[in-house]
Amino acid sequence: MVKNKLSIIMTAYNVADYISSTIDSVIAQTNQDFNLIIVDDCSTDQTQKIIRSYEKEYDWISVVCHAKNSGVSSARNTGLQHADGELVTFIDGDDQVEPDYVDHFIKIFADEDVDMVTCGFFNESENGKIKNKIAKHQTAIVGRDEAVKQIIKMTGTVMGYTWNKAYIRSIIVKNDLLFQTDLDLMEDQVFNVQYATLARKFYLDNLPLYHYISRKGSITQKFAMENVRDVGVARMKVYKTIRDSTRNEKNQI
Template sequence: MKNKLSIIMTAYNVADYISSTIDSVIAQTNQDFNLIIVDDCSTDQTQKIIRSYEKNYNWISVVCHAHNAGVSTARNTGLAKANGELVTFIDGDDWVEPNYVEHFISIFDDQDVDMVTCGFFNETESGKIKNKIAKRQTSIVGRDEAVKQIIKMTGTVMGYTWNKAYVRSIIAENNLSFQADLDLMEDQVFNVEYATLARKFYFDNVPLYHYISRKGSITQKFAMENVRDVGVARMKVYKTIRESTRNEKNQI
């Protein structure tokens, strides 16, 4: 049976956290979704845990990579398996509020838009919230403003994928995928590419996703490879925006 939303959850050595992540998805108030968990060749008990959930819930499917290929390839594997009208992404060591799914589905049902966002809590492992949660604000914006908010380093939109839901047909028809050669900012590149192909965007800052900043995660590390990834990602973002602008001018 086809669901309205496909949730793609990527996992790598998150045995200590992934049960809480999956439980938060199970607890959703709107059940019109399926969950695709892509394990990127974990070496701990992650695969055993997610297989047990797959056995107990017919709307959970698990794909296990034979080799560690990185988060971009894991997301691409999930996209290839997704069949929902909409798609979103969750990291295997974070968790979501019970109305996370309801939020996305209800807005897409009510509004003629191509992307919907939510706000998020940026938390430490001990549960301390690091970001300021502002009064709820919503807006419908066009392509230029969407790109501007996606590439900003602050705010509630930014370049993340886990606080956004997308129209899957836009991704499929334009062969959009995550850049497998990037370990950082691959999500921002994907979002900018998607935004240049979409029309209208519903931005909402209501915090529904819990992003947990963990010591030792790739975003916490500073290495020369990361500097290279940031540079390559920024060039790809610039090139995408430039080509989109040129195409719009040619159509006028």
Template sequence: MVRNKLSIIMTAYNVADYISSSIDSVIAQTNRNFDLIIVDDCSTDQTQKIIRSYAQKYDWISVICHAQNFGVSTARNTGLKNADGEFITFIDGDDWVEPDYVEHFLEVFSDQDVDMVTCGFFNETESGKVKNKFTKRQISVVGREEVTKLIIKMTGTVMGYTWNKAYVRSTIEEHKLMFQTDLDLMEDQVFNVEYAAHARKFYLDNLPLYHYISRKESITNRFAMENVRDIGVARMKVYKTIRESTRNEKKQI
């Protein structure tokens, strides 16, 4: 039996139409060795009412509500500050997961000496149409250089997302890793590259266990000059981290 605990951080902002499905998919997990921290970023719809009703029913669900809207990075950081699981993963409040999502992460961490575990995902439209196809399961254990290339790659099953990955909490805390609050885009890619710079081995699995729903109102689907600026800043942070990591590795040789 797996004895490690996973803390799931779910961020939410005005997702009243979707968050019940997201939480229900967590409730349906086959492995119960986890807790759920829901961080509401000052929603103005019924999101807070819904998540509080779940917290009243389940003692393993905790709710934190921001007094004002700070953005997803701050919401994730709030979740990190309140997480006590040995491992960490993230779910967006308008997505959902397969029943063996938790089991997958905890089983691999139990069997393998690795610092990150990934899973595959379905990229779906709001009508349920899957835009990416799963063909054949592929599993590999790679080092820092290889995983960094896959994190910054704009295609594939790894990429810069946080919701298809699980992390070791002690690594995050030891190196004081946080999400960049000055970015509205690619903040997750920056976090992943910084995490990879302090980790050794990465277990990559493309088995799709996460359902990412691409919505028209999503910030990633809107184009603005601010987004162009965020992409530029994020890329600079990413390449700075890679450069410093490479320099540190050479010093250790």
């Protein structure tokens, strides 16, 4: 029996200055039918001490600590191993969510026969300035081709992120889906495309419920040759996933 409807996987690495605000935003959820799994990727600051204090106070928070720093993909994979919810989503340890974040996903999955649900997001600077344009509320139920198209786009409210999406965990488990540990960039897009090729229908919603906070020094803010390599490898993996899925569909006809 599934104890929690939604498992939230939060990854953390040296985010002691921010993670209390992140966890507090999860505590403030209007729908409490979830559990929170925090995976610390061998932080060297006070992150682990902070999350352990929350674990002691709340029985629905569990903490898993890596013995060595392995990267965000490995941390998410660890979280998936410990998840027990029917649904699963991901939160970064230095971002925040709106109070209706959990309720949004749970309600739509209950009302609609879909395999993925998305929400919109605020792209904020560290001083709280909103950098993206918040559009009029729109929803749509789309098929696989349109979902993949929106996931690989570099603009919009869907894109390749995992923190603005909720997934059916059984699809992930049945197909042994994991995040690519050899990528430091776009690993989430690869995961989303792989998931999408295995799913049927997608509920796209642009209601902004996640606060993505761009911080100086983050890996997405840095430009390096390794990043160029990761983007190239990720795009090849995405192309191969789409190509193989198309071939399989044709063979089944």
